[in-house]
Amino acid sequence: MTVRIRGNDYTVLRPPAIGSWTPALTVSVVVPAYNGQDKLDLVLAGLAAQTYPQELLEVVVVDNGSAPALRLGDVRPELTRLVACETPGRAAARNAGLAAATGDVVHWLDSDIVLAPDEVEAHLRWHHLAPYLVITSHLRFTTAPLPSPRAVADGAAGLAALFEPAEPHKWLVDLVERTGGLVGDPRRAFSLHIGGATSVGAALLKAAGPMDTELILGQDTELGYRLAQAGAVFVPDPEARGYHLGPSMRMRDQDAIDRVSHAYIADRIPSYRWLRSHPARQWKVPYVRATVEPGGYDDVRATVDALLAGTVPDLVVDLPGPWSRLAPERRAPLTDPDLDLVLIKGHYLHEPRVRLTGEEPEPDTPEPYRLRLPAGWVPGEESLARLLDVAAEQGYGLVNVLLEETADGVVAARLERSAAFARAAIVAEPGEDVDDAVDDTFGVLWVDAETYGFTPAEGAATPTGRRTAYRARVAAEDEVARLKKEAERLRGQIARWREEAGRWRKGAVEYRREIGTLRRELAAAKKAQPVPRTGFAGALRRALSRRRRGKAE
Template sequence: MTARITGNDYRSLTPPALGSWAPSLRVSVVVPAYGDQEKLDLALAGLATQTYPAALTEVVVVDNGSDPPLRLPALRPEDTRLIVCSVPGRAHARNAGLSAATGDVIHWLDSDVVLDRRSVEAHMRWHHAAPYLVVTGYLRFTPAGLPAPEVVAAADDLTKLFEPAEPHAWLVDLVERTDGLTANPHRAFSLHVGGATSVNAALLAAAGPMDTDLILGQDTEMGYRLAQAGAVFVPEPLSRAFHLGPTMRMRDKAPIDRVSHAFVADRIPSYRWLRSHPARQWKVPYVEVVVEPGGLSGRYTYDEVRATVDAVLAGTVPDVAVTLAGPWDRVGAEGRAPLKNPDLDLVLIRGHYAHEPRVRFTDEISAPPGSRAPSSPAWAVPYRLRLPAGWVPGEDTLARLLDLARDEGYGLVSVLLAEGDGDAAGPGSGRALVAARLERAAAFARAAIVRGEGEDLDAAVDDTFGVIWVDGETYGFAPEARALAGRRGAYRARIEAEAEVARLTREAERLRDQVVKWREEAGRWRRSTVELRREVGTLRKELAAARKVVQYGLLSSVKRAIIRRR
């Protein structure tokens, strides 16, 4: 039975201790290289003495057009091949190496990275525990000079050769502030870096090869697609490696981020801060709304579809695509009189949305998340809402459902729209349910990997990410069309509401500050009162003493007068 991991909490797995287990999976180490023969020699020397069995290891070095061409040194792993990729670019080189690799696990390695001799074994023990992991080792960046390959191969401890070195600060910070990537699983895919990361080959095949259209950010974009394919991301501190010199990002972070962000924003919907524009569209939308035939007929009607689609497009989530599945290829194929055409509703739907780029027509019934071809942008959409035609979401309905799914980590949010008579099943009920479903693609892809024979896919989603039922009316669904405020109007209303919340928050802060001042003032008055009481007490004591003195003086005078009279 395949091990099940909830969210990204890989801590439920117990990998074997280093040196105390018998591995069986084959690993392909893919090393794209361009020039720097001396550094490549050191990287191969580090691979030559790994504790992972040589019989289960192959190394594929990809020369990406070096001049002079690269060569394989004498000191290298036994099963090492050199291939040439004439198309410039690291993504092309890695794809060429991936095509040539035969292992169960693909281990990316930069040609200027030297692995600790236990590094590959530290990676591979995780891959034996579950078949959908992405493991990244800990890189340190060394300014040290380059030793001889024989010195690297003979070293039991690379720290003696390459320290002092700097840690991969960004990676370490990400791991530490997310409790080892378990506290914020939505960002875990950022751990996928090409310098020292290993990926299950079947998972990589599901996600697809490197995106060669990107200038920078290919590793992160690949990590995102791996997450969509169901991956769990594991930081492995026992896998240590030294990067020979700084990376390009360390030298020029700001300009590199500028270039990278311009392209990855189109492909990684989870980076919400890169999509701050209130209206524009992106290559991969944040959510796909699949409008399904509603009503007793099980067919589309123009009025129902229009009510639903128009409401979706007018909502406060502009980062959306709508999919309509049906026999669109036959619409308009015959020259029938319009009012006698049995496909009139389909003709009207197709005609009404023919020039709306956010509405997509497909002849196939929409497949479950994770089952589409990796080359399709829709495959990478993180969320999909399946909604019966005729049910109309409110302006903020979609945003609220997405917030619920994201903030609580649910793999499926089922929305109860209506309940009626019939035999259709619902949770613990014999009554027919009309429901919408917000599905998280990564959750369904993971569930497809781990579910047992005959197990319901939703049950596997519940076991790995969680499932919740909510009431449709509570989230703003209505069974009929209603006046639309328009997305801009709705957006303005939302902005105004947020501004009012901000104003009230500031007012509450002001009042809290005022209360603090009043409390301080009251404290000063209390202290003044105490001091006054002390002064009054002192005066009372002095007055009492004075009275005694006066009384004593009068008594003495009387006594003296009596004595004189005698």
């Protein structure tokens, strides 16, 4: 049974101590390189000294158009190959190395990073525990003079003696610390995926896809995002260590790098909400993909139009249906048996946020959330935003909206977290309901339609005119509904107060009668035996006490 990790809480795993276990998985170390022969020689020497069994370790060096061409140094692992990639760019070079790799695990490694002798073993002990992990090393940046490859391979004095003093990767250290090791706040855990020294299960990497060659910078983060959508858990391992020869690009030019990378990754990483502050524009990868189940034209239109008019513009809407069978009806369009399909297609054919999809399941796409909604149920303007808030803030993998219960069963809308369902597919046992696996790994929540503003189409407001006017009208209707609900609550409270006041009045009448009776009894007693005036109050209290005790008995 595949271990089930909730969220990004990798601490439930217990990796064996380095040197105390027997490896079985093969690993391919992919090293893209452009020039820098002297540093590449040290990288290969470090790989030759690895404690991981050399027969399970292959190295693929990718020469990305170096001049002169790179060569393999004398000190290198036995299973080392050199492949050429003439297409410029690190992403293209990594993809070429990935295509040549044969290992169960792919270990990205930059051509200027020398690994500690047990670094690969430190990574692979995790991969033997679960197939959906991404492991990143603790790197230090050194400006020490370059030693010889033989000195690195021998490692008699250790790498610290060769490369210290060195600085940590401050950005990664800060990320890990402020997120509780990526466990307390896992929303940006995918940012841990860096190409310098990170390993990924080959099957998980295949599910996520190769590097995006359209990007200038930020390729590692973008792939990390897609790995997250494929179900990955990200693990920073301080026992996996390495030395970066020279400062990183980010350390040298962070502001300039952010300026360039943000221009591209905003289009591809919906989770970086601060990069999508524009209130209306569309992006390559939407935040939400909504699928509206088939229905009649009027029901479909009511549902789709409400989604498009909501406060989450960062979405696309899929309309599955047999669109390919439609043909123009020239003679009697009103009697066309597919008239509703024709009307739906005609109404949304040129709406860029609506896609007419086939009856076959669509391939997985990297949007973080998917909404599945029956036609004829209309979300309020804030409904989707509120569902997204509860899913994101509390980490749920699935939020179900109970729309109605019929004789045929429950009708529900579903907001699904893509990462949760991808991981559930990895860990689920044959025949297991995937929702149960989602519940184990991320959690499932049920909410009611009224609370989140879902209504049947016949009772829903129609979005008309400017969006602001529609918002104002819906807000006014919501306020009227709120005030009516508050009035009902107050009426109930008043009724309860009146009932309580009646009980008090009845009790007061009874007490007045008791006091009158006692006064008469005291008056009669005074005639028989006078009581000092100063003792009247005490005598009255004692008489009342005796009377109450008598009633209790």
